[in-house]
Amino acid sequence: MFKLLKEIFRTGQATALYPFAPPQTIKDSRGKPEHDPVKCIACAACTGACPANALSMKTDVAAGTRTWAINYGQCVFCGRCQEVCPTNAIALTTEFELAVARKDDLITRATFKLAYCRTCGAAFSTLKEVDYVARLLGALAETPKEAERIRAHAEICPACKRRLDVEEMAQANPVRQMECL
């Protein structure tokens, strides 16, 4: 009994006054993921990595948009999205107070414009993603003309790329080349 009383006096007050005092957070804590739509290119890497299906991507061809969304009600705060994001557009914070009055408020959306193939006109990606690829590969180009060619190539959809590749190969006359070998 005496030991217990000693322990209680030694401890003093063990609890914090939260919510009347600021919460004690640890900087390594994994909390609410924050999305930066300016950096995001809507590549969908995060939606593939999310184990809880909290992240989703929906394409509306009629409206010409692709909508990225996060449902904080489903999020498990694992941070896989942050690991796979190529542009650092999503990052975990230490915020944890996520209660809302309406369920819909748990969902955050970002809408992006679709990119259309310069050859066939079909929607195949978002403008920002095409631009990101063109800039990334264009940085390797030695001349402005080469950069322009890379950009033009990035704006072609995968189906047309395959078709054009076949046509190009046919023009190069592979039969003659085989004979040379």
Next chain:
Amino acid sequence: MNAHTPLRIGSSYVAALRAKLPHAVLEERWQTDRQATITVKLEALPEAVRTLYYVHDGWFSTMAGNDERGLNGTYGLYYVLSMGGAEKCHMVIHAQVPEDKPEFPAVTPLVPAAVWYEREVRDMFGLEPVGLPDARRLVLPDDWPDGLYPLRKDSMDYRFRPAPTTDAENYPFINDAKQETTVVPLGPLHVTSDEPGHFRLFVDGEDIIDADYRMFYVHRGMEKLAETRMGYHDVTFLADRVCGICGYAHSVAYANSVENALGIVVPERGQAIRSILLETERLHSHLLNLGLACHFVGFDSGFMQFFRVREKTMMLAEMLTGHRKTYSMNLIGGVRRDILAEQKLTTLKTLGELRCEVRRLVDILLSTPNIGGRVTNVGRLDPKVARDHSPVGPVLRGSGFRRDTRADHPFAGYLSGATPINVQTGCDVLSRTLVRVSEVFDSMAIIENLLNDTPAGPILTEDFTYTPYKFALGFTEAPRGEDIHWSMLGDNQKLYRWRCRASTYNNWPVLRHMLRGNTVSDAPLIVASIDPCYSCTDRVTVVDVKKSTTKTVAYKEMERYCRERTSSPLK
């Protein structure tokens, strides 16, 4: 030339089986150096399991049913034995049940430890264990339609919830008492914490003559979910959520099972970090149980002190992983977050403080005058009963058996021979509590050693290829005992089958024997001494059974009686 010669530890058991049952052993396949799957003829199954269990010091770890009709036209049964003899290894007895005759000879009459597993495989796959005396359902609710077997590949979508077939309560509880007894129903709330489980105590006056219980009210369909909706690399995050207390042990066990199946070598530092986190988890889990032990003997100040100290381990987990619980640290091939120098120093400092505080609190708890009377010789688990039913963890070690997965089958960062095993021989609530107390101090020492000795290096490897239909076991020693997972990969970046067995699943069946002969007021204390975990045990199907509550003793009332031991609710 292959420079690596497989060790094949456990070959002597295979040889012994071949000698004992000539012509019955059809095939042996080695998953790792210490893991073999032996296919036997169906009629030889019970004898093969019995031989390994009783002749070669095998312990029943788990049994996995598997719908392999799409692969070879049969259902597979995999009886997993953890061998405790000279050659420490896992032996898996595999038998094939033909599709057109879904029955097999029950192992339970020879090895009682198999009883829950065989009831479960009947519920989930519709395979009839011939000779099993217990014909009741285990996992499926009483109002589940007949002939709908959730884990058969062609039976149902994982989101399907069939309409209840009856409103009546028709689960028969078993009472072996010879004399006339009064029935005390407890639950659907659990007698030690607010989780669902239904207990029937059969009493004579204040003495418990027999007890039976019904679990699995909150099955969450995790095995089915993992097989259908998730990629194999996502299941580590699902496994984290099997349990709210010791989820990380499941995550490691799952990752280990896939790593064993694919032969992935996890970097040393990744393995050490896994062990450090497993021990952090054990610290908070054991401190929680010690707190509850105080609570149930009516020593609530002690309960609050233990929970105050436990908070330090929660902060530790949050700093090292980012979360207090559900660490989300594992990927197949390693871990996601390294331990930085600054975090290492904070951890060592916190452990130092923790050691002093826990020592003082344990001192206070054990010197409380009435504690001895409440916990000594209460809830005895006879070693003979334990040997027949294969309980795990502190429940088993409290009855004098030297078994600990960390020492017997070293995994993650536990080095062979370096992990101490804590044993008590009192077989009662006190012994189980003392085992947990010693393990708290051992855990701190293990964390300190690993933090100081582990060299820097990579924590994750991605150097592996997903190979269809490979399978293996993964195992960990969770705070409540051995967790064991059996995983088979599919051909679509998913799992073909995931069998996840939590430690408490093996501990429930012996509880009945522990309750017999004690008084009603000790029941909550005895239940708490196995440190039960309902969510671990309940994995398979979401159900909501309507229960009559009119005859039920309220949980609060029962708990009050256990603490104060005055005004019995039975009078």
